Amino acid sequence: MPTATRPGAPSAATTVLPAATTDAPPADASPADAPPTTALATPVTVPPPTTPLPATPLPAQEPAAPAVDLVVVRAGEAVRAVWSRVADCEADLAHWFGALLFSLAPRLREHFPTQADPAARRLLRTTVTAMSAVDRPGELPVAAGALARELRALDLDEAADEALGVALIGAVREFAGDLWAPGADDAWVRAFSLAAAPAREAAAALPGVVGATVVSHRRLSWDLAVVEVEPDVAVPFRAGQSVTVEIPQRPRLWRHLTPAGAPRADGRLEFHVRAVDGGWVSRSLVAHSRCGERWRIGPAEGGTVVDPGAERELLVVAGGTGASVALALCEDLVGQAAAGVDVRPTTVMVGGRTPEDLHTLDRFADLAVGEPWLAVVGVCESDPLDTELAPGSVVDAVARSGPWLEHDVVVAGSPAMTRATTAALLVDGTPLDRIHYDPFTDDGS
Numbered sequence: 001m002p003t004a005t006r007p008g009a010p011s012a013a014t015t016v017l018p019a020a021t022t023d024a025p026p027a028d029a030s031p032a033d034a035p036p037t038t039a040l041a042t043p044v045t046v047p048p049p050t051t052p053l054p055a056t057p058l059p060a061q062e063p064a065a066p067a068v069d070l071v072v073v074r075a076g077e078a079v080r081a082v083w084s085r086v087a088d089c090e091a092d093l094a095h096w097f098g099a100l101l102f103s104l105a106p107r108l109r110e111h112f113p114t115q116a117d118p119a120a121r122r123l124l125r126t127t128v129t130a131m132s133a134v135d136r137p138g139e140l141p142v143a144a145g146a147l148a149r150e151l152r153a154l155d156l157d158e159a160a161d162e163a164l165g166v167a168l169i170g171a172v173r174e175f176a177g178d179l180w181a182p183g184a185d186d187a188w189v190r191a192f193s194l195a196a197a198p199a200r201e202a203a204a205a206l207p208g209v210v211g212a213t214v215v216s217h218r219r220l221s222w223d224l225a226v227v228e229v230e231p232d233v234a235v236p237f238r239a240g241q242s243v244t245v246e247i248p249q250r251p252r253l254w255r256h257l258t259p260a261g262a263p264r265a266d267g268r269l270e271f272h273v274r275a276v277d278g279g280w281v282s283r284s285l286v287a288h289s290r291c292g293e294r295w296r297i298g299p300a301e302g303g304t305v306v307d308p309g310a311e312r313e314l315l316v317v318a319g320g321t322g323a324s325v326a327l328a329l330c331e332d333l334v335g336q337a338a339a340g341v342d343v344r345p346t347t348v349m350v351g352g353r354t355p356e357d358l359h360t361l362d363r364f365a366d367l368a369v370g371e372p373w374l375a376v377v378g379v380c381e382s383d384p385l386d387t388e389l390a391p392g393s394v395v396d397a398v399a400r401s402g403p404w405l406e407h408d409v410v411v412a413g414s415p416a417m418t419r420a421t422t423a424a425l426l427v428d429g430t431p432l433d434r435i436h437y438d439p440f441t442d443d444g445s
Ligand SMILES: Cc1cc2nc3c(=O)[nH]c(=O)nc-3n(C[C@H](O)[C@H](O)[C@H](O)COP(=O)(O)OP(=O)(O)OC[C@H]3O[C@@H](n4cnc5c(N)ncnc54)[C@H](O)[C@@H]3O)c2cc1C
Pocket: 242, 255, 256, 257, 258, 259, 271, 272, 273, 274, 275, 276, 277, 278, 279, 280, 281, 282, 283, 302, 321, 324, 413, 414, 415, 438, 439, 440, 441, 442, 443, 445
């Protein structure tokens, strides 16, 4: 297996690979195949009216304040105490929350996708996470930022806050039953107000949603496509970050995608998209997106910050479309090397089920030319006779070539691949705090 070296050391070989692309006939991913729509119009019994939310939000705590108000502490504790007991029912609770919300404020229904439950669940979860952090100044800004992005994705402004708070508290109280202590209403209302205020501030500071035109769509296999879009104005992002995307075939269903590469001078974004089983957006995007159609792109978020000159060596493990993250990080590191940074030895392992999945390997090979610190290994599950590629899954390849005890590790890919790779590294002894990942899922699995 190639190994990466510091400049000056003997040069590492780079695995080079045929970028086989096929134009298989599109699989039928018509809306008729999509999962059934969950009807949210089911009548529900609205719990007794809850304490109305204060018209004016209570003053938010200063994040850096050394002492936290006791009332605020009680609010945070009350939310955590109840949520820890009802979180197992999150899916059912989210359905109630949505139903209550739409009965209290029917106009809000149009802000949610046809199948509203997943969006209601994400909104519920991010709101409760922020409410649980109101007495934890170190956590509140991050939690409020996540809530801000959720509110922005659903295009919900301050006018929705009262209905949101009443529906959320009503749904949780219904599921909490006897756990709902006297005084819980007041504590939850206070926590909601304390979380909503910084979330609204963060939402106001977010960059706006940008329109973009699809300029190319290449279908590499029945479930894989490379799509390039040209945003109307540049979308700022750091290599390895993702953006949220809304496509015209699936209005209001925002999904994360990771630009495959570092920011480009022409501002275009390239996405590698895998159609997942039963996926609403990915299947439609792979099968039905066309040049000229208009997308909406949300602000960049997440991503692992890689210090190019750090002492420890770097291992990047990418499975399937996780190669987008690896490409972005490598392009960025090559740019840093060109600018004179002594980039640390970096090994990239890119895995795919078929040779088509490894279509990015020729780009990695180009990047590695003249860069002895960069070694790239292609790993293919279904082509064991190809001597250029390591056989098996990328998880096997990591385990075989380890242990990676002295490395910082970035893992990018599906939730299953991320879990398996992380487990293999931990078993071999790589400390958890050296393993970094953004699992490619929006559903918390
Ligand atoms: C930070 C981040 C970056 C991402 N970058 C990319 C990218 O560059 N390219 C890309 O193709 N996707 C990427 N994803 C995944 C993408 O956002 C969607 O989650 C995925 O396309 C499924 O959406 P869907 O609407 O088709 O499926 P849904 O209708 O939301 O879900 C259908 C089923 O698929 C499962 N599922 C959801 N996500 C995945 C997954 N990633 N792998 C396997 N099963 C899944 C769900 O649990 C559910 O059972 C990224 C996700 C995150 C969080």
